[in-house]
Each structure stands twice: as structure tokens, then as C-alpha cells.
Amino acid sequence: MAAAVAVKHAGAPRNLTEPIAVRIGLTLVALAYLLLFLLVPLAAVFAEALQKGWTAYVNAATEPVALSALWLTLLTAGIAVPLNLVFGVAAAWAIAKFDFPGKNALITLIDLPFAVSPVISGMIFILLFGRLGYLGPWLQAHDLKIVFAVPGLALATIFVTFPFVARELIPVMQAAGTEEEEAARVLGAGGWATFWRVTLPSVKWGLLFGVILCNARAMGEFGAVSVVSGHIRGKTNTLPLHVEILYNEYNFQAAFAVASLLTFLALLTLVAKSFIEWRSSRRAESPSEPTA
Amino acid sequence: MNITFKRHSVLPGFGLTFGFTLFYLSVIVLLPLSTLFFKSAALGAGGFWAAVSAPRVVASYKLTFGASLAGALVNGVFGLVVAWVLVRYRFPGQRPVDALVDLPFALPTAVAGIALTTLYAPEGWLGKPLAEAGIKVAYTPLGVAVALTFIGLPFVVRTLQPVIESLDVDVEEAAASLGASRLQTFRRVILPAILPAWITGFALAFARALGEYGSVVFIAGNMPMKTEISSLLIITKLEQYDYAGATAIAVVMLVASFVLLLAINRLQSWSMHPTSD
Numbered sequence: 001m002a003a004a005v006a007v008k009h010a011g012a013p014r015n016l017t018e019p020i021a022v023r024i025g026l027t028l029v030a031l032a033y034l035l036l037f038l039l040v041p042l043a044a045v046f047a048e049a050l051q052k053g054w055t056a057y058v059n060a061a062t063e064p065v066a067l068s069a070l071w072l073t074l075l076t077a078g079i080a081v082p083l084n085l086v087f088g089v090a091a092a093w094a095i096a097k098f099d100f101p102g103k104n105a106l107i108t109l110i111d112l113p114f115a116v117s118p119v120i121s122g123m124i125f126i127l128l129f130g131r132l133g134y135l136g137p138w139l140q141a142h143d144l145k146i147v148f149a150v151p152g153l154a155l156a157t158i159f160v161t162f163p164f165v166a167r168e169l170i171p172v173m174q175a176a177g178t179e180e181e182e183a184a185r186v187l188g189a190g191g192w193a194t195f196w197r198v199t200l201p202s203v204k205w206g207l208l209f210g211v212i213l214c215n216a217r218a219m220g221e222f223g224a225v226s227v228v229s230g231h232i233r234g235k236t237n238t239l240p241l242h243v244e245i246l247y248n249e250y251n252f253q254a255a256f257a258v259a260s261l262l263t264f265l266a267l268l269t270l271v272a273k274s275f276i277e278w279r280s281s282r283r284a285e286s287p288s289e290p291t292a
Numbered sequence: 293m294n295i296t297f298k299r300h301s302v303l304p305g306f307g308l309t310f311g312f313t314l315f316y317l318s319v320i321v322l323l324p325l326s327t328l329f330f331k332s333a334a335l336g337a338g339g340f341w342a343a344v345s346a347p348r349v350v351a352s353y354k355l356t357f358g359a360s361l362a363g364a365l366v367n368g369v370f371g372l373v374v375a376w377v378l379v380r381y382r383f384p385g386q387r388p389v390d391a392l393v394d395l396p397f398a399l400p401t402a403v404a405g406i407a408l409t410t411l412y413a414p415e416g417w418l419g420k421p422l423a424e425a426g427i428k429v430a431y432t433p434l435g436v437a438v439a440l441t442f443i444g445l446p447f448v449v450r451t452l453q454p455v456i457e458s459l460d461v462d463v464e465e466a467a468a469s470l471g472a473s474r475l476q477t478f479r480r481v482i483l484p485a486i487l488p489a490w491i492t493g494f495a496l497a498f499a500r501a502l503g504e505y506g507s508v509v510f511i512a513g514n515m516p517m518k519t520e521i522s523s524l525l526i527i528t529k530l531e532q533y534d535y536a537g538a539t540a541i542a543v544v545m546l547v548a549s550f551v552l553l554l555a556i557n558r559l560q561s562w563s564m565h566p567t568s569d
Binding site: 016017018019023026027029030031033034037038039040041042044045048086087089090091093094095097098099100101106109110112113115116117118119120123124125126127128130131132133134155158159162178181182185186191194195213216219220221222223226227239240241243244247252255256259262263266267269270271273274 | 316374381392535
């Protein structure tokens with residue numbers, strides 16, 4: 001078969017791309033695959049959400065339990081993202097600007113939460129703080145509640161979004177080098193001034209990229225928060241957990257209405273992500289453009 | 293202490309940032325993760341083996357690994373086509389299509405789960421015609437594989453894209469001018485160059501699928517021995533306060549994904565120097 005094809009093409013001077021029929025065929029296969037696995041599920045979310053009209057849609061999205069789930073989602077992301085942002089900047093500064101032994105091991109450890117599945121990520125906090133956990137009796141004695149309460153949700157969210165900012169920022173800061181900061185220091189700038197005026201402007205897009213990905217995962221996380229939530233309506237349900245409860249109660253329209261809000265967030269994330277990628281690729285292509 | 297530990301630098305803040313990094317890493321990641329191993333060690337070797345080899349647990353491994361493998365294989369084939377088309381061809385709407393590939397990363401898994409279940413349920417848009425053809429998807433192992441295919445879709449595409457972009461067209465030109473057909477050029481010149489990245493993408497999709505929970509629980513039907521994935525079994529055991537049993541399964545799954553990621557790391561260094569190996 002391969003030999004036959006080779007003979008057929010022997011006369012062509014340059015086979016630098018596939019025959020037009022193959023190109024069209026491959027493009028159609030690729031688009032059909034993406035249509036089936038990405039676009040159709042996306043369309044289903046909105047079709048199901050609107051199956052009973054706009055009024056039902058708005059009602060489902062604004063009922064008190066949905067609003068309290070929205071508030072809890074914003075709260076957990078509002079705790080997790082800033083903490084991981086501070087950590088990401090600190091880790092990137094230490095790793096990118098200094099040389100020390102064990103650096104690669106540290107980078108591997110920072111990536112560790114990505115290798116841990118969502119359910120296990122939630123479970124480790126049950127093992128620590130649950131009723132039968134290592135610190136459970138102590139917490140009960142002091143009337144403190146971590147799992148099945150907001151602190152547990154926040155901890156699980158912090159864990160699963162832990163590497164995002166750091167892993168985006170480390171390569172960007174490493175690529176930027178240390179010369180500009182050293183020059184600023186020699187010229188008399190303080191440590192903070194050097195960071196704010198020299199380092200931050202050069203890594204701001206990488207930083208934003210990491211924060212956006214971190215936020216999307218924080219707001220959308222399901223498995224880990226499901227384990228630590230305890231599913232108390234109006235108290236410990238984030239938006240993804242609220243979707244699950246509505247769905248399991250066969251309230252499909254409301255489940256998809258709430259799910260559509262999360263879908264908007266995902267689409268917004270994709271738009272922001274490709275905008276940042278487009279901007280940084282343009283900057284890479286035109287080095288003459290002032291970088292400040 | 294700083295001066296002997298790190299190379300001297302005029303930049304400030306090493307002690308503060310390095311100290312905070314280690315502290316935060318220990319409190320958030322290392323300390324909680326270590327409980328997993330302490331808890332499962334409490335079982336002893338016999339108890340551990342009994343917990344991880346019970347028939348229901350073994351059935352869940354088979355389903356989880358099998359469906360993950362199926363999803364990763366489907367993505368391996370179609371991911372290559374998608375990556376090739378996105379890099380080498382031009383068509384209208386390319387940029388939004390390219391951006392959409394990341395949807396499974398950005399969409400909350402619970403949303404993906406209920407959307408796929410509704411689509412493939414016996415009365416769903418896709419489930420109905422499939423059911424008429426005699427194929428049941430939702431609430432079967434096939435449904436689990438569908439969800440895991442969705443979840444792993446970006447990995448192969450995103451790992452291959454930069455590698456295909458960086459291919460040296462001169463080499464393809466040389467092959468063509470020496471009389472190679474396009475198929476020969478692809479098999480003998482392009483494929484060897486992209487093979488490490490291809491396998492890496494496949495392995496990443498597989499590793500991701502192993503631990504997946506949200507997108508699977510809705511479509512799986514969750515029948516013990518039949519359509520129950522390992523992640524769900526862990527949750528079931530936790531809810532029955534069988535912490536040790538849950539951790540034992542978790543350790544098995546965690547070790548499996550660590551081994552995979554270690555292999556992926558090796559692969560990635562191989563893909564940087566594909567000829568030296």
C-alpha cells in the first residue's frame with residue numbers, strides 16, 4: 001500500500017503538504033471530533049438551562065440557595081487565589097533569582113498537588129481534621145469545625161490550586177534573568193522598589209495568566225470540595241456542589257441554569273487566556289517594541 | 293547561613309521568600325499528604341493488602357484503568373489530527389476553535405458530567421439514536437470512557453502543537469526532493485520527531501483520567517462491581533468512616549499516578565533530545 005502511494009507520487013517535484021483531499025478530510029475529522037466532544041456538550045448546557053424559558057432560568061439562578069452557593073464560591077476563591085498568588089510570587093522569586101541546592105526538588109514538590117486526584121486532595125483534610133482524624137478530638141474539645149465547614153472548603157481549594165501561579169511565574173521570571181534587578185539595586189533602589197518597578201512589570205502577563213487559571217479552577221473545583229463539604233444546603237455548598245444537588249433531585253433545568261453560570265466563567269477564562277497568549281506571542285515576535 | 297547555602301547575590305529577599313515557600317508548602321501540601329501514608333501504614337501489610345485487593349476494589353481498578361486507557365487512546369488518535377490541522381492548515385474560525393480545545397481544562401467537571409450524561413442518556417440528543425442502534429452509553433463503562441475522553445482531550449493536542457510548530461520544514465523539503473512521498477515523509481521524518489511528545493500527551497491524558505471524579509460520577513451510574521470508579525469507592529468508604537480502607541485505595545491510585553508522572557518526566561527529557569537516546 002505504501003509502495004503504491006510512493007509510486008503514484010514519484011512524479012511530483014515536491015510533496016511538501018498533503019493532497020488537497022487529504023487536507024480537507026483531516027480538517028473535517030478534527031472539526032467533527034471537537035464538535036462532538038466540546039461544542040455539543042456546551043450547547044446542551046444552554047439548551048437544558050433555557051428549556052423552560054427565561055423566567056425559570058433567572059429564577060433558578062437567583063433563588064436564595066443559589067445565591068448563597070455563589071457567595072461561598074466567591075469566598076473560597078477569594079481566600080485561595082490571593083494566598084496562592086503571594087506564595088507563587090515568593091516561590092518564583094526565590095527559585096528564579098537565586099541559586100541554591102535542591103532547586104529542582106523544590107519545583108517538583110510545588111507541582112505535587114497536580115499529581116494528586118481531586119478526591120484524594122479532599123480526603124487528606126478529612127484525615128487531619130475529620131471526626132476520626134488526627135486533630136479531630138482536639139478540634140471537638142475546642143468546639144472548632146474545619147471539615148464540613150467553610151475552612152475545609154477553603155483548604156481543599158487552596159490545595160488543588162496551589163501550583164498554578166508559581167508554575168506560570170517561575171519560567172517567566174527565570175527567562176527575565178537578574179540583570180535588570182541588579183542594575184536597579186546598584187543604582188540605589190530598595191528591595192521593594194526593585195520588585196514593584198522592575199520585576200513586576202516584566203512578568204505581569206505571566207502573573208495574570210496564572211491568576212486566571214488559578215481562579216477558574218478554584219471556582220469550578222468539584223471533587224475535592226465535595227469530600228470536605230458535607231453538602232449542607234445554603235451553608236457549605238459551592239456552585240458546583242449546588243449543581244450536583246439539583247441534578248440528583250431531578251431538577252434538571254435548575255441544575256443546568258446554575259451550570260450555565262459556571263460555563264460562562266469557563267468561556268470567559270478561555271477568552272482571557274487566548275488574549276494573553278496572543279499578546280505575549282506578539283511581543284515575542286517584535287522585540288523592537290518597548291517592553292515597559 | 294544564607295551565604296553558605298545559596299550563591300551570593302545583590303538581590304534581597306531570599307531568606308523571606310525561601311522561608312515562606314517552604315513553610316507554605318509544608319503546611320498546605322506535605323503535612324496533609326503525609327497523613328495518607330501514616331493512616332494506611334496503620335493497617336499493617338496484611339490489612340493493607342486485604343483492603344486493596346477486595347473484589348469490589350479490584351473491579352473499580354479495572355474500570356478506572358480500562359476506561360482511562362480507552363479515553364487516552366481515542367485522544368491519542370484524534371488529538372494528533374487536531375494538532376496537525378491546527379498547526380499546518382488554515383481555515384475560517386481557526387482561532388476560536390484553537391481556544392476551545394482548552395474547554396475541558398476550564399469547564400468545572402460537574403458541569404461536564406451533567407452535560408455528557410444528559411446528552412448520552414437514553415432520551416438524550418446522542419443517546420437516543422445510539423440506543424436505537426443498540427448502543428447504551430450512559431450508566432455503562434462506555435459512558436465512563438466518554439467522560440474520560442472529554443477530560444483528556446486537551447493534553448495530546450497541547451503537547452503536540454508546539455512540537456509540530458517547531459519542526460524544521462527544510463528536512464521535509466529534503467525528504468521530498470529526494471523522492472519521498474508525503475506518506476513516507478510523515479512516517480520516516482515527521483513521526484519520529486513528534487513521537488516522544490505524542491506519547492507524553494497520551495500519558496498525561498491517561499494520568500489525568502485515573503483520578504477524575506466530577507465528570508464521571510453522573511454518567512457512570514455507580515453500580516458496585518460494574519460502573520464504580522476507584523475515586524467514588526474512596527468517597528463511599530470515607531462516608532462509612534472506613535478511613536483506613538479509603539486511604540489504602542488512595543495510596544494505590546496515588547502511587548500509580550506518581551509512577552506515570554515520573555515516566556512522563558523521563559519522556560519529556562527524551563523529547564528534548566530525541567536522537568541521543
